[in-house]
Amino acid sequence: MLRQLSLSFIALWLASTATYTVGQKAGSFADGGNTLVSAMMMFMGNEEKMYILDKAEGNAAQVKGHPAWGSVWDFNTHQVEVMDVRTNVFCSSGMHLPNGSYITLGGNGAVGIGGNIGSQFDPTQGTGAWDSVYQDFDGGRSIRVLNPCRSGDNFNDPSCQWFDDPTVLAMQSRRWYSTAEALQDGSVIIIGGFANGGYINRNYPNVDPQFEGGAAVCTYEFFPEKPQTPQTFNFLVQTSGLNAYPHTFLMPSGKLFVQANVSTVLWDANANIETPLPPMPGNVVRVYPASGAVAMLPLTPDNQYNPTIIFCGGSDMPDYNWGNYSWPFIDTWDYPASKDCQRITPEPTDGSTPAYEQDDDMLEGRTMGQFIILPDLTLLVVNGGLNGTAGYSQMTLTTPTFDQMPFGESLASGPVGQPAIYNPKAPKGSRWSNAGFDTSQIARLYHSSAMLLPDASVLIAGSNPNIDVNTSTVFPTQYQAEILYPLYFSAGNRPAPTGMPSKLTYGGNPFDITIPSSSYSGSSNDAANNTMITLIRGGFTTHAMNMGQRAMQLRNTYTVQSDGTIVLHVAQPPPNPYIFQPGPAFLYVVINGIPSNGTYVILGNGQIGPQPTAADSTLPDSIKADASASGSGQESNSSTSATSKTVIIGAVVGGIVLIGLIGGLIGFFVVRRKRASQRKQPSNLEFAMNNSSRFGPGAGAGGADNDGIYQRDMSNAGYPRGHGTGLMRDSDSSAFLPLKHENPSMAWGETPPNLNYDGRVSTPSFRDSEDTYRGPYVPPDDPSKQPRSYSPAPNHRF
Numbered sequence: 001m002l003r004q005l006s007l008s009f010i011a012l013w014l015a016s017t018a019t020y021t022v023g024q025k026a027g028s029f030a031d032g033g034n035t036l037v038s039a040m041m042m043f044m045g046n047e048e049k050m051y052i053l054d055k056a057e058g059n060a061a062q063v064k065g066h067p068a069w070g071s072v073w074d075f076n077t078h079q080v081e082v083m084d085v086r087t088n089v090f091c092s093s094g095m096h097l098p099n100g101s102y103i104t105l106g107g108n109g110a111v112g113i114g115g116n117i118g119s120q121f122d123p124t125q126g127t128g129a130w131d132s133v134y135q136d137f138d139g140g141r142s143i144r145v146l147n148p149c150r151s152g153d154n155f156n157d158p159s160c161q162w163f164d165d166p167t168v169l170a171m172q173s174r175r176w177y178s179t180a181e182a183l184q185d186g187s188v189i190i191i192g193g194f195a196n197g198g199y200i201n202r203n204y205p206n207v208d209p210q211f212e213g214g215a216a217v218c219t220y221e222f223f224p225e226k227p228q229t230p231q232t233f234n235f236l237v238q239t240s241g242l243n244a245y246p247h248t249f250l251m252p253s254g255k256l257f258v259q260a261n262v263s264t265v266l267w268d269a270n271a272n273i274e275t276p277l278p279p280m281p282g283n284v285v286r287v288y289p290a291s292g293a294v295a296m297l298p299l300t301p302d303n304q305y306n307p308t309i310i311f312c313g314g315s316d317m318p319d320y321n322w323g324n325y326s327w328p329f330i331d332t333w334d335y336p337a338s339k340d341c342q343r344i345t346p347e348p349t350d351g352s353t354p355a356y357e358q359d360d361d362m363l364e365g366r367t368m369g370q371f372i373i374l375p376d377l378t379l380l381v382v383n384g385g386l387n388g389t390a391g392y393s394q395m396t397l398t399t400p401t402f403d404q405m406p407f408g409e410s411l412a413s414g415p416v417g418q419p420a421i422y423n424p425k426a427p428k429g430s431r432w433s434n435a436g437f438d439t440s441q442i443a444r445l446y447h448s449s450a451m452l453l454p455d456a457s458v459l460i461a462g463s464n465p466n467i468d469v470n471t472s473t474v475f476p477t478q479y480q481a482e483i484l485y486p487l488y489f490s491a492g493n494r495p496a497p498t499g500m501p502s503k504l505t506y507g508g509n510p511f512d513i514t515i516p517s518s519s520y521s522g523s524s525n526d527a528a529n530n531t532m533i534t535l536i537r538g539g540f541t542t543h544a545m546n547m548g549q550r551a552m553q554l555r556n557t558y559t560v561q562s563d564g565t566i567v568l569h570v571a572q573p574p575p576n577p578y579i580f581q582p583g584p585a586f587l588y589v590v591i592n593g594i595p596s597n598g599t600y601v602i603l604g605n606g607q608i609g610p611q612p613t614a615a616d617s618t619l620p621d622s623i624k625a626d627a628s629a630s631g632s633g634q635e636s637n638s639s640t641s642a643t644s645k646t647v648i649i650g651a652v653v654g655g656i657v658l659i660g661l662i663g664g665l666i667g668f669f670v671v672r673r674k675r676a677s678q679r680k681q682p683s684n685l686e687f688a689m690n691n692s693s694r695f696g697p698g699a700g701a702g703g704a705d706n707d708g709i710y711q712r713d714m715s716n717a718g719y720p721r722g723h724g725t726g727l728m729r730d731s732d733s734s735a736f737l738p739l740k741h742e743n744p745s746m747a748w749g750e751t752p753p754n755l756n757y758d759g760r761v762s763t764p765s766f767r768d769s770e771d772t773y774r775g776p777y778v779p780p781d782d783p784s785k786q787p788r789s790y791s792p793a794p795n796h797r798f
């Protein structure tokens with residue numbers, strides 16, 4: 001009786017504490033919750049928190065008395081909280097730092113209702129300084145810093161919030177649609193963009209490709225700031241117009257592979273020397289707003305860790321059709337997106353000349369398709385549309401009034417709801433498959449995003465091809481997130497490794513990971529042979545890109561014990577930080593194609609600067625057991641029904657008691673990253689695919705290393721512009737804390753600021769800078785094509 005009582009009590013408690021139930025059916029989409037802001041940008045800050053950013057717009061969710069454009073999503077509970085972001089982060093770039101913090105770079109000027117220029121205009125910047133309704137500040141030069149926190153942290157503490165104050169920390173140039181790429185020392189190069197924007201980065205005819213009257217930014221700079229002023233990157237001049245968000249990847253040599261428009265280059269950014277590579281076959285444009293899916297293929301021992309870049313989809317619209325800052329010159333939504341895929345190995349190890357190689361076509365054309373590298377080293381493509389391009393507009397050259405626009409402001413049509421898998425190791429002709437994937441009913445077009453989750457599922461969110469929040473148009477502002485479960489979720493058990501490290505080094509001593517026999521099935525020797533240890537960095541996602549996304553297979557050998565336990569001997573990453581830049585990633589063990597949950601790790605010493613390296617790990621020989629050893633795990637998920645697998649993930653309502661208890665145990669942490677450096681799972685713990693309890697509240701607390709504060713030291717470096725460089729110090733696992741500017745009068749308060757950009761005081765005599773670089777395009781030979789109802793496009797239009 002007592003037992004019955006307590007069981008029913010437990011059942012009741014479970015029922016009352018379940019925040020949601022999901023079926024983790026392989027290939028399916030499940031509810032991911034409401035992101036409160038439309039997820040234009042996302043990054044996974046640690047094993048718990050996904051940080052989400054939107055443009056400043058009229059979201060219903062409020063923070064500090066204004067619409068929110070930042071939020072944080074909890075992986076365990078799917079609960080979302082708004083976060084205050086001060087500047088307009090609209091179409092910024094972003095990157096991790098070596099200590100696990102993230103920065104977002106640039107954005108747009110302040111806007112108000114309807115995307116109009118903010119109520120306070122800054123003529124020195126030609127854009128809104130602040131808006132009295134949305135209360136956003138100009139984000140054009142912002143460097144926003146976030147130190148990811150965990151559930152046990154106090155999110156009200158400033159160290160868990162966005163640092164966003166360009167009077168303290170800012171880029172040298174305004175940049176919108178810039179690209180960020182991490183360098184081998186953990187610093188970040190920031191490339192290109194618009195000063196003020198539009199559909200594409202040019203006037204037409206394009207007589208001023210370098211400056212476009214002040215709208216184009218064909219330069220690059222660094223974070224932390226270098227003393228030199230931003231230098232011109234000639235490639236951006238050559239690719240003028242279609243050079244926003246240039247696809248950029250650090251190569252093992254230290255050069256950067258950059259692709260924009262239909263051109264490709266290898267670039268030594270230190271010397272600013274370019275080596276041209278072949279043009280893109282078929283003139284397929286891959287950068288925004290063609291927005292092909294682009295990724296670096298996984299780095300593996302088989303390919304000697306030598307990068308190959310893959311480009312899929314985008315658009316082969318002729319050059320004229322792309323139009324200008326104001327709009328495209330054709331009705332893009334009628335133009336089929338490309339299905340073409342090309343690969344290139346920019347630095348062939350055999351000394352051959354780099355060349356694009358035709359790869360298998362995608363199963364359908366996609367613009368705004370996005371590659372997500374999965375832990376099993378296949379590539380998922382999600383989101384996007386069959387036709388058209390990214391961007392949005394209220395007209396085109398050929399559709400001159402908004403009421404004639406068939407898809408509202410969207411310049412794309414035909415959302416593709418079915419994911420597909422690209423297997424880079426499969427023989428040519430068989431690399432693509434969408435078998436087993438459901439089709440989402442949510443259109444994910446412009447300003448959608450996707451990111452790998454620690455449990456190897458994928459969060460898919462966002463979509464808003466609209467100038468402001470619009471929930472009634474054909475492709476509305478989307479707040480509904482989904483979780484996509486890749487096909488390996490059909491497995492009955494997942495590898496449940498113990499001994500996963502929290503830090504990795506460049507070369508040095510190998511480490512052991514233990515796999516209990518209960519977490520796999522079949523022959524132990526075969527399983528050991530069919531094991532990969534993969535390091536996955538999801539990066540910073542926006543605009544169908546994942547800046548910084550990178551995947552690497554670590555070398556390993558194994559010892560199989562007679563009871564089926566597999567001990568993996570794992571090499572550290574190769575001793576070359578150019579191959580996989582320092583910073584955060586998730587470490588997975590993949591057995592027979594089934595990934596474990598990911599463990600959050602930091603590669604490198606956590607500091608910006610030269611990374612310590614040691615000799616490449618030497619591994620012991622593999623030792624097999626006799627043939628009878630086998631795993632005792634379930635072979636496959638006995639039930640694949642979405643409804644029969646009811647899972648309790650997280651426990652928020654009734655679990656508050658539990659969380660409180662954990663909180664009491666771990667104490668009150670203010671500025672701290674807690675990582676389970678010695679996180680160990682009980683060896684008999686089974687991880688069914690639907691078991692996410694590993695990442696339950698406070699999971700990171702055990703064995704937390706209480707590292708020091710990672711902060712900017714403003715006293716140790718020159719500050720030529722009153723902001724910028726600082727030395728990073730201390731360990732990898734603590735907060736990045738930008739210090740306030742020495743002059744407190746320059747810090748921004750809650751009220752409209754006294755804006756002072758490097759001493760340039762606003763004088764309201766300058767006309768709207770729009771007029772200086774943007775006007776209606778009048779084809780010289782056909783005046784009748786002039787749009788009928790042109791009004792200067794505000795700089796936030798796209």
Ligand SMILES: [Cu+2]
Pocket residue numbers: 090091447543798
């Ligand atoms: Cu955008």
